[in-house]
Amino acid sequence: MTIDPVTLQILANHCAAATESMAHTLVRTAHSTFVKETEDFTTGLATVDGKTFASPFDLGATWFVGLDYEVAIKMIDTYEEGDLCLTNDPYSGFVCTHTPDIHLWQPIFHQGEVICFAVGHVHNTDVGGAVPASLSRANTEIFQEGIRIPPRKLYKRGVLDQELLDLMLTNVRVPEQNWGDLKAQIAAMRTGARKVGEMIDRFGLETFRSGMTELLDHAEKQARRLIDQIPDGDYFFADYMDEDSVDGHPCRLAVNMIVKGDEIEFDFSQSDPQVTASLNIPTGGNQRHVLLMIPLIYVLYTMDNNIFLNSGLIRSSRSIIPPGSIVNPLFPAAVGMRSLGVMRLMSCVFGAFAQALPDLIPCAPGDGGPLLNVRTTDISTGRKIMANLDPITGGAGGTAFRDGTDGSGASFGFLKNTPVEINEAEVPVKILKYGLERDSGGAGKWRGGNGTMLEFQTRNRDRSHFTPWGAKGGGCW
């Protein structure tokens, strides 16, 4: 059955609304600031083959459009009504990309048959392991990055597997927060199932079913049309991370991008082998893994803001990722800080696109993004405080027709800062200066965006509670 274009557009609107509703349910009921403030989560709907065909636009992380749940879904033999599955293992299923991301999927049934899946993840604050928050660049193997749960059913026919949950919560630092976020995710899955039910009622089962595939097909057509506008050719680019481990050597990411007609091949063969630090990008050998394809999606979206954001966009492209390389690490390489690797991979692929589309693609963004954490004692209350002051971020790259945006670039345009006044009111610090570092953006007719800078003053942790003594009524406090 083919659907007329009008119905397809209407169905697209309803599918987007369904995933937005899932996201709102999640935000409303979640506990952790990762969900509420940094919006590090996703919600979506996927076909029975695990291809996501709908995601929210306004809410959630922007790196996972078109995430492929196929392998994970197929690791479970049978699905029954009321089942709910999860995994956070970067080495099984290849839907999860580092351990704090707990992914869920729930089969949505209609008259006894699985029609599609509600899917999504939340970045949990901690899943155990060597360091609080489970992530450190210094980790050298996955075993240090917390508990790993391969694809398993958390609910079987509507009944919670308490043993699995206990096992998981026993191994983490703030179990009530994980459980709180999990409950919020489960609520989001239920919202998704309800919304799909409503769509089947509204459009009919057959229309909805063919609609899912046609939404993917349509996005594929859109992508092919856009890729067709990119001049054919081989475009090579390499970029480096400063260190492959703590105080280590530079680490190379390289791509040879071959554009041919309406297809693209990204050959990452000349990238470095996997590294000791946790910068590796776990793709499980999937040639269309979303972490490899996200720069393509950004470029397509920049070419045309009207494209459907779903996994159909990446069908016409593939990558070559040698096993044991930084873009296809082998078990048990650490992957916790893969976001740093991904940022540089994006910059590298943008470098190739910039040769093909010099008038459209901006120069490399500043990336960066050390999160400044302060640990101190509030002397007025004696409370120990650990606070995140601000992300220090580079600007966007200069474009062909205007300067790059200050303080916010391509790879983390979703990030928010913390107001000076909030920092001063909540953390015993004095902010001396906050703003843009002038002329840090790189010169040129159209310069790059300036990076942000922060100067602050805080008290020494010692002698802040028990202050140095004075004499004759004097003293310090």
Add this chain to the structure above:
Amino acid sequence: MTYRVGVDIGGTFTDFCAFNDETNEIHTLKVLSAPEDPGSEVMRGIRELHSRYGINAADVVYFTHGTTVGVNTVIQRKGIRLCLFVTENFADVLEVARLKMPNPYDLLSTRPEPLVDRQRVLEIRERVRSDGRIELEPDENNIQRAVKKAKGMGAEGIVVALINAYRNPTNEHTVKRLIQTQEPDFPVFCSADVWPIIREYERTTTAVVHGYVQPRVSYYLSSLERALSEVGVSATPQVTKSNGGIMSAKSGREDCVQMLLSGTAAGVIGASYISSLSGFDNTMSLDIGGTSADVAFIRDASPQYGVGEVVGDFPIYVPSIAVTSIGSGGGSIAWVDDLGVIRVGPESAGSTPGPACYGRGGERPTTTDAFAILGYIGQFKIGYSAIDVDVEKSRSAMSPLAKRLKLSVEATAQAIIDIAVSGMYMEVSKLISRYAIDPREFVMQAFGGAGPMMGCFLAKELGLGKVIVPSTPGVLSALGGLIADIKNDFIATVYLELAESEISEIQRGFINLKERAIDWLRKEQGYKGEFRLIYAGDMRYRGQAFELETTLNWDDIHAGNLKDLAENFHVEHEKVYEHCDRNAPVQIVNLRLVIVGDSPKPVFTKQVPTPKPAQSRGMIDVFISGKLEKVPLFERESMSAGDTLTGPAVVAQSDCTTCVPPDIDGEVDGYGNLILTVNAA
């Protein structure tokens, strides 16, 4: 004979609503707005009220007025040339904003240009700490130099926004005094006077928008006051506010940031009141104009409030009725993308050139043209004959699209309506889940020029059971102004623990707000009647990065009843986030107080409905689900309480058209509202 007159100036039309105090009759009027000469349309309308309804200016005893002058000044960037004085080392506050990009997927996304260019941001040596302690007072020489520099750059006004001024505005006031010693006539705006909230970007941008528009708005209001008194209107003019209240025009000249979103807010107040009259306390208000659809939810007869409502490109943080604007309206342009899929919007034909059928030069097909082609509009006069609908122009605008799609012109029109409605469905669904609303418990109030045209279609998609079309859907904002109460908000940021040691400071803070509030109402507004005070706190669990506004009880505050004060917050948290933690320490970040003086409301007479089928004015041809059908046309003005109708039907009136699809029944209630009920499938 005395009249109350409400006026709302919109982008295209200026609406008038005149209420006769003796007969309780409502007269309505629309004239074209005159953005190039704001105020002249009000005069024109007053004259027309006389010629059309015999209303004398001298008989107008109550006058409320909402205007888009401020919003337009921001959108068109025609405000004054401002300089911004900030604390040394924090000069990038407007440029950095909150970092986040408007469209994170787009590599070329960028933040909007600030209203004050970075060159015109000047650093002042001074410092206040977060507890309000003054570490460094402003220095006279330093200010003098800055003022000189500002003058040299052609500044026409200065906004002073210093770090931590929310806690202690002394330094801002000192800077203002020093500027005005040097330049006595220079407009100076202090951020803590405009709206003293914590978060420097939010407070600064609010103050900047305020300063940017204030001289224009003030000039406009003075001219209007003068003109009104010249034509003999005896009433003291009131202006509507973003918070759904009103204040004197005189206050409006100073507090113009409070009235930027007044038109949409007054519409929600009007919708809320009409729904309550008809017995519905849970309402979704849907105000569709040419370029956008404004949606608000009213629960238990009170609207939701929000901060960070957007004016032009900028959020402002004064308390406003939460209205979400969807970029889709009667003028949204339909187009076909390169893969042959129909899209509607976001581009709009606006009021000029407007839909093709308005015959004002519009050549691209819009949603309104689609309705004209199907026969819903254009077979009778609309809009006080201000505009004649030419269906042929719609058809010729539509035919290129139809050809590309290989569909008939009518099928294309139907597709455009379906897609426009589903786009609205998507946006409204987000709000429904954000506010955790069960649509089955809500009725839709459809108004604005295109609301009644599209309302039923959207209600069916959303699963709302009823659509109310008020008797004057085209002028509901003007009517809302007549219903709105005198109202003002007060805030003090305190950042205190909800604890024994700090309760006296909380009490002092509220008493101070109360004194200021009563002063405002009695002295500034000259209001002598009864008033209400609503106390609230922005509260959170220690460690949370966001606050929840929680209504508090004065007796609990007065008695220092910490447990009950905290319990209010736990309950609110539970309601919004579905969990709470009664053992966690609670903080109160802002103290809030709202003062409300009841305005004298118009009395709406209730007729006893006599159920009978409405008298149709004849049958017209309308395409329904692809087939041409004979559909009854009703004239709204001649319908009376108890009149019933069955869809499909078209109800025409002077300021809009109501489209009633099949499976919907209608009835006029005792207040003249058309209540449309969706039949359960």
